[in-house]
Amino acid sequence: MGISLDCLRDKNLMQLKKLNIALFPVRYNDKYYADALSSGDFTKLAYYSDICVGAIACRLERKEGGSIRVYIMTLGVLAPYTGLGIGTKLLNHVLDFSAKQNISEIYLHVQTNNDEAIAFYKKFGFEITETIENYYTNISPPDCYVLSKLLPVPAAKK
């Protein structure tokens, strides 16, 4: 069975919304979807034999000094379709694409008890750089880690 990635457009935005409703206990606001749409190839839907089963959604942030870093807003795969390498494929896509675009930093927040997610990101070279207490309001534990990964800065840029 093939896995393929597709861009997010306003024509298929509802697919991402459906995924998020199933995956996360949070309602995302319009800004989330606007950010995802404007991030271009940094946000991808994953299709498993033509069924949309997962997505990675990113936001591009301009740092002081003008360089851009990538913030992974969500990454998720529907429960029946986990264990098929779809999450890996999505994250690898963002890592590869970031490298091509000379992005130097990728980061995300994760709830402190989400061991599986933490282990997953560590495998890709992410490290815990910070702990924010009371980051979440309605869920417990309310604390989160900041996981980030620095990409090798291309020589030309210095």
Add this chain to the structure above:
Amino acid sequence: MGSSLPPKEANLFKVIVKSYETKQYKKGLKAADAILKKFPEHGETLSMKGLTLNCLDRKSEAYELVRRGLKNDLKSHVCWHVYGLLYRSDREYREAIKCYRNALRIDPDNIEILRDLSLLQAQMRDLTGFVETRQQLLALKPNHRTNWIGFAVAHHLNSNCSKAIDILDAYEGTLEDDYPPENERCEHGEMLLYKVSLLEECGLLDRALEEMYKKEAKIVDKLAFKEQLVSILDKLDRVEDGEKLYRSLLLMNPDNYRYFVGLQKCLGLYSEIGQYTTEAINQLDVLYKSLAEQYSWSYAAKRIPLDFLEGEKFHHAADNYVRPLLTKGVPSLFSDLSPLYDHCGKADILEQLFVELETAVKSTGCFPGRDRKEPPSTLLWILFLLSQHYERRGQHDLALVKIDEAIKHTPTVIDLYSIKGRILKHAGDLVAAAALADEARSMDLADRYLNSECVLRMLEADQVGLADKTAVLFTKDGDQHNNLHDMQCMWYELASGESYFRQGDLGRALKKFLAVEKHYADMTEDQFDFHSYCLRKMTLRAYVSMLKFQDQLHSHSYFHSAATGAIRNEEANSSSMSKSGKRQHAKPVDLDPHGEKLLQVEHPLLEATKYLKLLQNNSSQSLETHILSFELNMRKQKVLLAFQAVKQLIKLDENSPDTHRCLIKFFHRISSLSAPVTDLEKLIWNVLEAERINISLLHGKSLVEVNKSFLEKHKDSLMHRVAAAEMLYLLEPDKKLEAIQLIQDTTNDTAPPNGALGPVGLWRLEDCISVHKLLEQVFHNPEATRSWKARCAEYFPYSTYFEGLKSSAVVGLANGNEYSVPENGDLNHQVVGGSTQNGNLHSFKDLAI
């Protein structure tokens, strides 16, 4: 032409003609005016000026000039020809033909006029005239290929096949041996195939066969050649040759069902009604096993055995058939299987099979007896299939359980929402169905099909405004009404018309129905260009079949719906008129967007009769046609015509409740008329007396007895009981309560096993709704109406009409869309999937922002 003019003006006249042909109308007008300055009453010039103005869209001037021209020069064929052209441009073909005929009387050998006339004759199906004209053309120009062919086609259309063959033979006689040249091989091949089809049509099969073998090398379309050949072999009972040929056709396309049927026929293994002996079934089984092996990529070879196999073998074959399709994920699988539900016993076997598959995949992740893990989507497709299965069996509750399970499993599959909408529609909740179709639409905004389905569901739920807004999303420029009309989008116009009709907006409804009627008129019109084009291009077989299609055009179901809609509309219109006198409409808007002008016809019933004629000519096999005819003619007091409708109904289906109603109503009405006075009335009376004896249903019985025996015969069927009750009330109004009791005493029995339906009541929702309306509007009994509604609300818990407990009318719309909050608060469950492999992670963040 222009002969009566001096040389200078004659030259100018040539300029007019030339300019007309090259569409340089301005230049033509100038030349015409120059002549008219000197000869203001010159007929041919006036005519040509008129024709030129017609092309510049100045219609009324055009007619005036052309007529004046003709009056000044009645002996000119030019003037007559121009008059004909003018009529033709306005699609007034009958008038145009008259003009051409007058022109030919003056100039009998004018090829141009003859050719124009022949086109009109073909269009109007004036076939004898067409033959004559074509003959003249051939006599005048025998060296033109088209003229030979045209003459042959004319004879063919005029049902003189053998003459057509003779002409084609003669034409071939004029050709050199090395004909055709390279660039005309296709055309010539088509002509040869056409000739063979003519030979076949008039039963000269041996000659047809001989012709085919002789000309094989010259026929370019090899597929058509083979299909034509095999059809002749079939008719000659040359089964061995036929079998060989069908097998070679299957090699070209192993999914063409007709080839399989043909092959079966050659092997003596075909039954029109699908009934086979055990022995035949075994033989077929062997045959299809070998075919499936030979054409391993053919789906037809695997699917067809499901039609003839039974019992255990069917179970096994169905199992083998659905498994790979479930693994692959084929949304249309159920549609593919659904004809099997009409075969006795197969629905039960399928149910057993699907449940087996579901249980196995749920517990082990594999199909029964396998140890290869299925992909996760397999369960989704099994649930999807099961849901449609239960829906087909009328078990809406179970169907909804399964579809919800599928949606929970994979909420991103759009088909799930469409099907859920369909289930709710059939369960009677049109509002919820529309909401689901809209949800499906929202998931892929670039999908026209989803958009259309949503519009249709909205119209069914009488949300016309919303539907229009949704439809606009897919039309150009947002000008949806004209655009949908231009695209001949008839399903939309019909659904919209029906919705307006339900809501009592007769004007708008009529407008929509008439729009559909207009499309059919346009389609008839559209064939005009093909009369010349097809003869030139030699696509003769396609041309003749197109003409045959056109002759049947108005029997198409869309036209049928539009015409019945229009008739009911006019009927309703005429009743509302008689109630309120002539209705005066306040605002005669110029464009009549609400169809108000359409309603202001003097005699709506007369309009209705027009559509009824078309129905009677084209849908004579439909009960509805004759029911409408009955109602209409009873209203118009046309006794004999109404009686004719009753006779037709009896002929089509004497057991139908509607037939019974019409029969009783008719003779009841007759008996209540006063004794005949005039000669005409006496005549009608005598006819009816004589005819009554011929109706076996009425033999020696009073109407009350007829009604009683009808009830006795069909006492277990709801709709028959209701018809009997309604007639009882009509015949004996004092027995009203007894009649109501008759309806109420009906039991909603469970469907017998082995059929398509599962263990559900046999009553149909739309029938129950019509009974409810009858109790309310005919019996005027609020108590019975109320209790009927309560009873049906239990049978149809999703029905909004009966306000069933599970319908959106009671529980509101269950919003499955983005605004609802997921009820599941269990975080970890949401976050982490089952296994610890690397894929299953869901990070979530951004909560505070």
